[in-house]
Amino acid sequence: MxxxxxxxxxxxxxxxxxxxxxxxxxxxxxxxxxxxxxxxxxxxxxxxxxxxxxxxxxxxxxxxxxxxxxxxxxxxxxxxxxxxxxxxxxxxxxxxxxxxxxxxxxxxxxxxxxxxxxxxxxxxxxxxxxxxxxxxxxxxxxxxxxxxxxxxxxxxxxxxxxxxxxxxVDPAHFAAPRTTAPDDPAGAGRDEVRAKSRAELGIDADAFLVVMVAYVYPPKRLAHRGRAIKGHDVLLAAWQTFRAGHPRAHLLLVGAGWTAAGEAYRRDLVQRYGVATDPSVTWLESLADVRPCHRAADLSVSPSLSEGHGAVLEASAMGVPSIVSDAGGLPETVEESSGWVVPRGDPAALAAALATAHREFAAGRLAAWGERARQRALRLFxxxxxxxxxxxxxxxxxxxxxx
Incomplete structure (x- = not known):
């Protein structure tokens, strides 16, 4: 007993x-x-x-x-x-x-x-x-x-x-959108939910939408040579390269600065990468519920220098495939058929992975990657x-x- x-x-x-x-x-x-x-x-x-x-x-x-x-x-x-x-x-x-x-x-x-x-x-x-x-x-x-x-x-x-x-991850809370056809897990029902979520966020229905959900932490003195660990700078640098050849792509960043120092660093990123004047980037500082962002997204990115499993599990549970860095536990969250792993701190590699994911999107195959990501999240996490x-x-x- x-x-x-x-x-x-x-x-x-x-x-x-x-x-x-x-x-x-x-x-x-x-x-x-x-x-x-x-x-x-x-x-x-x-x-x-x-x-x-x-x-x-x-x-x-x-x-x-x-x-x-x-x-x-x-x-x-x-x-x-x-x-x-x-x-x-x-x-x-x-x-x-x-x-x-x-x-x-x-x-x-x-x-x-x-x-x-x-x-x-x-x-x-x-x-x-x-x-x-x-x-x-x-x-x-x-x-x-x-x-x-x-x-x-x-x-x-x-x-x-x-x-x-x-x-x-809570599979009931972070659930993939229901579809109208039981035999079509990535079909019309998901498209309807995605279109509604995008309309609420002010993002074009036909855009290739990439989302990153993470607070902005200030650079750490005691680790990673004083660099900020979530990799926002890596993604923004990669985005400038990728976006040059993909004008119908949109980046959605979700997360305010963690503490005053984190917010100061976030404002520095906005200025350094011209986010305020870039129509292809939307930065939402705070949301009580991030699920509409995942419902709207085609792809999730976690470019951290240090991480456990991060927001990838939430995205995966909602049927969104991910690009992750090779930091910490992030490679454990994806497999070859559900996402991509790139070297941490490498904007060029991240831009190349974004281009690969876009090719899957253009060919109509990216939703199947998301379904495999969802099944993996339910099975393991x-x-x-x-x-x-x-x-x-x-x-x-x-x-x-x-x-």
Whole structure:
């Protein structure tokens, strides 16, 4: 009989991180007691968790590591909170949360499960040697991609302590448009939905529409030589080359700057690449729902320098094929019949891949690529299956602490 566990989930954001919802829901379904600790205040994640009946507590630590007494006080208060909650398992996501959890719970009788969303911190020449030591404080490190699991393996972490469970995608929320003919998965019904979405976005119905969905992060000092990791600059440079020979193509960028520094960098990109005066580029800074953009698109692009699985899974689930860079876990999201992989940071290679995808579009074959992408997403990246895997690991880890 399964032992009932008390599980505390720690996350450094109360707005992002919506991917924990299926995980905590599965844990509660199994009869475990779940409490979530987030930064205090309102936020989308806090609201959703509360709406679903989860206990949400405000973190006494702000997840900012500064060389001053406030950091020590915050960590001590977080330690007191964990001692009061007395969880069997402390489950945390994102690197700042991991650092806080490890330090605050040293010596406490709690099992620590770290789940890694993206590999960026492992790509830093300063952080990687530190993590070679610190991963040993985690009883298990659940890796969101096989790539991340490999990076931890290179740091000496044995396979049993670095299982892979993707964050996945919600196949019900990111569903491909329904068609009018059951035997025509990429036919008239999709065309009707696409035309409606394009009309709402102000994009021509017959254009070859490429979409990139990603926040704009500022350049990182500690990784990738100070370059911004999402690759907006790579795509915009490639687009200028590609668009010169494809006048009926349109690029839709979706995502504002993350923090003031990210927005300043986004404005710099707009100026540097003449986006404001280029009729072939539309940049939407913020959308509550990105699904209309995927419904309108022919192709998705993820040109990141560092990434987990990114927005590719959402596009794939909605029947849109992708071009991805060879960074992080992105190559895991496509196969030869559902997308293209190009070298990261290479505008020329990306422009060539865009031209290849356009030839498939012009020949009427690109929708079939999208259907294969959808089938792959449903088969490998359903977040309900991932939630079961995460719950299995947490149960096994929590139970091991009582044997």
């Amino acid at each position: 399964r032992r009932r566990l008390r599980i505390a989930v720690l996350l450094k954001t109360n707005s992002g991180g919506m991917w924990i919802l299926p995980q905590v829901t599965e844990l509660r379904r199994r009869g475990h007691e779940v409490v979530v600790v987030l930064p205090p205040g309102s936020g989308r994640l806090t609201a959703e968790l509360t709406r679903h009946g989860f206990d949400v507590l405000g973190s006494p630590f702000d997840f900012r590591f500064r060389p001053d007494p406030a950091t020590l006080r915050g960590l001590w208060r977080l330690r007191r909170l964990v001692r009061r909650l007395r969880p069997d398992v402390l489950h945390y996501h994102l690197y700042a949360s991991a650092l806080a959890a490890r330090v605050a719970t040293l010596g406490l009788p709690v099992r620590r499960v770290h789940m890694v969303a993206g590999p960026l911190f492992l790509e830093s020449p300063l952080i990687r040697p530190v993590e070679r030591l610190l991963w040993r404080l985690d009883h298990v490190t659940i890796c969101g991609t096989a790539h991340t699991s490999g990076l931890y393996g290179a740091l000496g972490c044995p396979p049993a302590r670095r299982p892979v469970a993707t964050y996945g 359903d977040n309900r299956t991932s939630a079961v895997r995460v719950a299995d690991v947490i149960e096994e880890t929590g139970s091991a602490g009582h044997r």
